[in-house]
Amino acid sequence: MASAVASTLSSHASGSSATLRATNDPAWVRWTLTTIALLFLTFFLALPLAAVFAEALRRGFGAYFSAFADHDAIASIRLTLLTALISVPANLVFGVAAAWVIAKFQFRGKSLLTTLIDLPFAVSPVISGLIYVLVFGLQGWWGAWLIEHDLKIIFAVPGIILATTFVTFPFVARELIPLMQSQGSDEEYAAISLGASGWQTFWHVTVPNIKWGLLYGVILCNARAMGEFGAVSVVSGHIRGETNTMPLHVEILYNEYNFVGAFAVASLLAVLAIVTLVLKALVEWRHAQTRRSS
Amino acid sequence: MSIQVSSIRKTFGAFTALNGVDLHVPSGKLVALLGPSGSGKTTLLRIIAGLEFADEGSGQIQFHGVDVTRVPAGQRKVGFVFQHYALFRHMTIFENIAFGLKVRPRAERPAAREIAERVRFLLKLVQLEGLEGRYPSQLSGGQRQRIALARALAVDPKVLLLDEPFGALDAKVRKELRRWLRRFHDEIHLTTVFVTHDQEEALEIADEVVIMNQAKVEQVGTPQEVYDRPASPFVYQFLGNVNVLRAQALAHAGAHQPHAGALESDGRVYVRPHDIEVIPHIPGAPGMAAVLRYVHAAGPQARLTLEQVQTRETIEVEIARSELSLLDLKTGDLVNLRLRQGHSFADDYAI
Numbered sequence: 001m002a003s004a005v006a007s008t009l010s011s012h013a014s015g016s017s018a019t020l021r022a023t024n025d026p027a028w029v030r031w032t033l034t035t036i037a038l039l040f041l042t043f044f045l046a047l048p049l050a051a052v053f054a055e056a057l058r059r060g061f062g063a064y065f066s067a068f069a070d071h072d073a074i075a076s077i078r079l080t081l082l083t084a085l086i087s088v089p090a091n092l093v094f095g096v097a098a099a100w101v102i103a104k105f106q107f108r109g110k111s112l113l114t115t116l117i118d119l120p121f122a123v124s125p126v127i128s129g130l131i132y133v134l135v136f137g138l139q140g141w142w143g144a145w146l147i148e149h150d151l152k153i154i155f156a157v158p159g160i161i162l163a164t165t166f167v168t169f170p171f172v173a174r175e176l177i178p179l180m181q182s183q184g185s186d187e188e189y190a191a192i193s194l195g196a197s198g199w200q201t202f203w204h205v206t207v208p209n210i211k212w213g214l215l216y217g218v219i220l221c222n223a224r225a226m227g228e229f230g231a232v233s234v235v236s237g238h239i240r241g242e243t244n245t246m247p248l249h250v251e252i253l254y255n256e257y258n259f260v261g262a263f264a265v266a267s268l269l270a271v272l273a274i275v276t277l278v279l280k281a282l283v284e285w286r287h288a289q290t291r292r293s294s
Numbered sequence: 295m296s297i298q299v300s301s302i303r304k305t306f307g308a309f310t311a312l313n314g315v316d317l318h319v320p321s322g323k324l325v326a327l328l329g330p331s332g333s334g335k336t337t338l339l340r341i342i343a344g345l346e347f348a349d350e351g352s353g354q355i356q357f358h359g360v361d362v363t364r365v366p367a368g369q370r371k372v373g374f375v376f377q378h379y380a381l382f383r384h385m386t387i388f389e390n391i392a393f394g395l396k397v398r399p400r401a402e403r404p405a406a407r408e409i410a411e412r413v414r415f416l417l418k419l420v421q422l423e424g425l426e427g428r429y430p431s432q433l434s435g436g437q438r439q440r441i442a443l444a445r446a447l448a449v450d451p452k453v454l455l456l457d458e459p460f461g462a463l464d465a466k467v468r469k470e471l472r473r474w475l476r477r478f479h480d481e482i483h484l485t486t487v488f489v490t491h492d493q494e495e496a497l498e499i500a501d502e503v504v505i506m507n508q509a510k511v512e513q514v515g516t517p518q519e520v521y522d523r524p525a526s527p528f529v530y531q532f533l534g535n536v537n538v539l540r541a542q543a544l545a546h547a548g549a550h551q552p553h554a555g556a557l558e559s560d561g562r563v564y565v566r567p568h569d570i571e572v573i574p575h576i577p578g579a580p581g582m583a584a585v586l587r588y589v590h591a592a593g594p595q596a597r598l599t600l601e602q603v604q605t606r607e608t609i610e611v612e613i614a615r616s617e618l619s620l621l622d623l624k625t626g627d628l629v630n631l632r633l634r635q636g637h638s639f640a641d642d643y644a645i
Contacts, residue, residue, distance in 0.1 A: 186380035189345050194394035194449055195368035204397070208384040 052270050056263035067264035075241040076249035076265070079157065083232075083245060084225040087165035091221050095172025096214070100206075102173075103180030104188070117173050120166055129163050129234025136162075155237030160245060163231040168221045175217030179210055212287035216280065223276040227269060295371075295452040295485050296321040297342060301353035304337055304346070311337040312348070313509035319487055319502075321358070324479045326496035327489045329506035330532070335489045336377075336457055338506070342487065343367055343374045343455050357453065370453075373446030373484075377458040379438045381430035387441055388413055388426035394449035416444040419478075436467040447482075456488035460495060472499050493533050497521060505529050530564045530637065537565045537609050539602075564637045567612040571632040572598065572621060581630030584609060586623055591615060598623075600631065 057064050067073060101107075102114055120128060134140050136153040146153060153159045187209065191201040207214075229247040236243045244252065246269055253262035297319040304312040312334045319325050327335040340346040342355060344367030354363045362370055382390050391413045395404055404412070417423050420440040430438055439459060446454065459475065460468040476499040479486055490496050496503050497517040505512045505520060505528075513525040524530040527538075540562060575583060587608075588599040596618040598611045609631065623629065 186376050186378060187382055189367075190374070190376060190380040190382070190445075191393065191397070193343060193345060193367045193372060193374040194397065194445070196393070196397040197368075200397045204393070205382055208382075 049270060052263055052267050055259055056267040058263075059260050063260050064264050064267075067261040068268070070261070072241045072244065073249060073261070073265055076244045076246050077268070079160070079244065080226050080246040082157070083161050083164050084222055086161050087168055087225050088218060088222050090165050091169055091172050092214070092218055094169060095176060095217060095221075096210075098173040099176035099180050102177050104185050114177070117170050117177075120169050125167055125228065125230030126234055128166050129231035132159055132163055132166075132231075132235050154235050155239065155243060157243065159235035160232050160243060163235045164225050164228050167228050167231045168224045171221035171224065172214065172217035175213045175220070176210055179213040183209055212283060212290070215283050216287075219276055219280045219283065223273060226272055295358045297453060297485065297487070298356040298359075299338070299342065299353070300356075302338070302341060302355070303349045303352035304334070304341060305349055310509050312341070314352075315506075315509070315511055316353075317504060317511060317514070319485060321485055322483045323501045324476070324486045324488075324499065325502045325504060326500035327487060327504050327506060328493060328496040328532075329491065329512075331491060332508075333506040334509045335491075335506045339455050339457055339487060339489050342453075343372050344370045345374065371449070371451050373443075373449065373451035373454045375439070375442045375446050375454070375456040375459055377461050379430070379442040379462075381438055381442055381445070383430055385429075386426065387417075387422075387428050387430070387433075390430065390441060391416055391445045391448050393445065412448060413444075416447055419447070420444045434467075435463045436471050439463065439471060452485070454484045454486040456486070458490060459488055460490070460492075468495075475499060497533070505532065507532070524564075524637065527562075527564065535567050535610060537567065537570070539563045539565060539607060539609070540605060563633075565633055567597070567610045568595070569634045570609065570611045571634060572611055572613055572617075572623075573630045573632060574621065575628040575630050579630055581632045584629055584631050586625050586627045586629060588625060589618070589623070591618065600629070602631075603628075 056067075068077075098113070098117055102110060102117075133154055135142060136146060136159065137143055138147070138154070140154075153162070187205050188201050191205045192198075196204065227247060228245075229251075232245055233248060233251075236245070236248055238244060238248060238252065240252070246265055250262050250265045250269070253259075253265065297317070299315060299317040301314045301316060302312050303314055304310075315334070315338060317338070327338060329335045337346060341348050344362070344365060348355075348363065354361055356362065357370065367374075382393065385393070388410075392409050395409045395412065398404075413426065414423070417425065420443055422437060422440055422444070425433065425437070425441075430441070433441065443456075460472055463471060472495055475488075479499075488500075497520075500517060502514065503517055503520050504514050507528050513520055513529050515523075520529060521533050524533060530536050531538075573579075573581060583603040584600040585603060586598060587601050590597040590599075594615070595612045596615050598613065598618075600609045600611060601607070602609055611631070621629075
C-alpha cells in the first residue's frame with residue numbers, strides 16, 4: 001500500500017512540473033502530508049496487525065496451531081460462522097426489502113423509517129445487547145413466558161444471532177438506498193408495461209442493477225457480524241464451548257494470560273478481516289470496470 | 295384501437311393533477327398532449343398506460359369500447375416509451391428488445407428463433423440494424439430513443455404512448471427524429487399519443503393536438519384549428535408569441551379590427567407578431583403610431599420591438615427581411631402599425 005501511495009505521489013510531482021494545475025500545493029506540503037499519513041497508517045494499522053501475528057507465532061507454529069486444536073476454540077469458530085451464516089442472509093433480505101420500500105415508494109413516516117434503520121449504528125452495541133436482555137431475559141417482558149415454554153434466548157445461541165443481526169442491520173440497507181434512489185423506478189415501470197410480473201421485474205431488472213452495491217453491503221455486513229463484540233458479550237453469558245464467539249474467546253484467553261492462544265485466534269479474525277477487505281476491493285474494482293464499460 | 299378517457303380525476307395529496315379530464319383519441323391517429331409542466335399531461339399518459347391509477351370513484355379509460363380502468367399495465371397491450379428511455383442498462387440491445395417476449399408465460403412465449411427474428415425485424419424498422427450486441431450506454435440519445443420504441447413495439451401493442459419523446463435530445467436530432475416519427479407513424483398506423491411541452495413539435499407532427507392547462511383540457515383540434523382559432527387566451531399565448539393589446543387603444547388609433555364584434559365583452563385583443571403590418575408614418579393615416587425600439591434581424595424573419603406612442607405598450611412584430619430593408623428603418627423611427635388579424639375573448643376567459 002505504501003509503495004502505491006508513493007508512486008501516485010511521484011507521478012503527480014512529475015506531472016506538476018510540466019503543466020500548471022489549479023491545485024498546485026508546494027512540494028513540502030505534499031511531502032509533509034504524505035509522511036504524516038504514512039506514519040499514522042504504520043503506527044495505528046500496520047504495527048498492531050503485525051504485532052498480532054508476531055505474538056501469535058512467538059512460540060512457533062506448533063503452539064500457534066495447537067491453539068486451534070482446543071475444543072473451545074473450535075466451538076467459538078463454529079459459533080461465529082453459524083452466526084454470520086444466519087444473520088447475513090437475514091439482513092440481505094431485510095436490507096433489500098427496506099431499501100426497496102424507501103427508494104421506490106412515497107409514504108408517511110418514510111424519513112422516520114430511514115432514521116430507524118440507522119439506529120443500530122447510532123447506539124452503543126452494549127445498549128443493543130441490553131435491549132435483548134430486557135425483552136427476552138429472565139426478568140424481561142417475555143422472560144416468564146419463555147421459561148414456561150422452555151425456550152432459551154438470552155445466554156444462548158439465538159440471543160447471539162439476534163444481537164448480531166440487529167447490530168449489522170444497516171449495512172445492506174444503507175448501501176442500497178442511495179443506489180436505488182439514484183436509479184429511480186423507470187426501468188421497473190418499463191418492465192411492467194412490457195408485461196413482466198413483479199417477481200420477474202425484481203429478478204431481471206432490479207437485482208442486476210443493484211448487484212454490486214448488494215455484494216458490497218453483504219461483505220461489510222459479514223465483516224461486522226464476525227467481529228461484533230459488545231452486543232454479543234452482553235447476551236452471550238460466556239459459557240465456554242457453547243456461547244462464546246471468536247471475539248469473546250479471544251478476550252477470555254487474554255484474561256487468562258494465554259497470550260499465544262488469544263493472539264492466534266485474533267490472527268484468524270484478522271485474516272478474515274483482510275480477506276473481507278480484499279473481496280471488497282475486488283468488488284469495487286469490478287464495479288468500476290462495469291461502470292466504465294457501460 | 296381508439297382510446298376514450300372520461301372524467302378522470304387524479305390527486306397527489308393536496309395537489310390535483312387531473313380534474314375531470316375527458317379525451318377521445320381516434321383509432322390510428324397521432325395525437326399530441328401539449329401543455330406547460332404541471333398541467334397533468336404526463337399523469338394522463340401514465341393513467342392511460344396503467345402505470346398510474348385514477349382516483350377511486352372517478353371516470354373510466356376505455357380501449358376500443360372495453361373498460362380497462364382496473365386492468366394492470368402489462369395486460370393493456372400498450373407500448374410505453376419513457377422520457378429518459380428507461381432501457382435496461384445491464385442488458386444488450388437485443389435483450390432489451392426481446393424482454394417483453396421473453397417474460398411471457400411459457401405457453402405464449404415464442405421460440406428463441408422467432409424472438410431473434412422479431413428483434414431483427416424491429417431493429418430494421420427503427421433503422422438500427424447491427425446494434426444487437428451493444429449496451430444502451432454505448433448509444434447516442436437518438437439511437438436509445440429508437441431502441442426504446444422498438445422495445446415497446448416488440449410486444450405488438452395496440453396503442454403507443456410516448457412521454458416527452460424528444461425532450462432529452464439536442465435541437466437538431468430532435469427535429470430529425472420527430473419527422474422520422476411522423477413518417478414512421480404513417481407506415482405503421484398505430485394509435486399513438488405523445489406528450490410534449492414544445493408547441494412547435496406538437497403542431498408539426500400531430501394529427502390532433504390536445505392542449506392541457508392546470509389539470510384540464512383547454513382545447514382539442516387539428517394543429518391548424520388550434521393555431522388559427524384558439525379557444526382561450528391561454529391557448530393563444532401558449533401556441534407561439536402573441537401581443538396582448540388594449541382594445542380602446544386600437545380604436546383610438548383607428549386600426550381596423552377583423553373581429554371587432556367580439557371586442558365588447560373583453561378589453562383585450564390578441565395579435566400574432568406576423569399579423570401586424572408596418573407602414574411608414576404619415577400623420578392622420580389609419581393605424582397606430584409606434585416608435586421602433588429594437589431590431590433583431592438574425593434569422594429568416596426580422597423581429598421588431600416597438601413601443602406604442604399613446605399607451606406605451608410594447609409590441610412585437612415579425613416581418614420579412616426584404617420588407618424591412620424596403621422600409622429602411624432605424625431605431626427611434628416613428629411608424630404606423632396595422633392589424634391584419636386579431637382575436638378577442640369573452641370575459642370568462644380573461645387571464
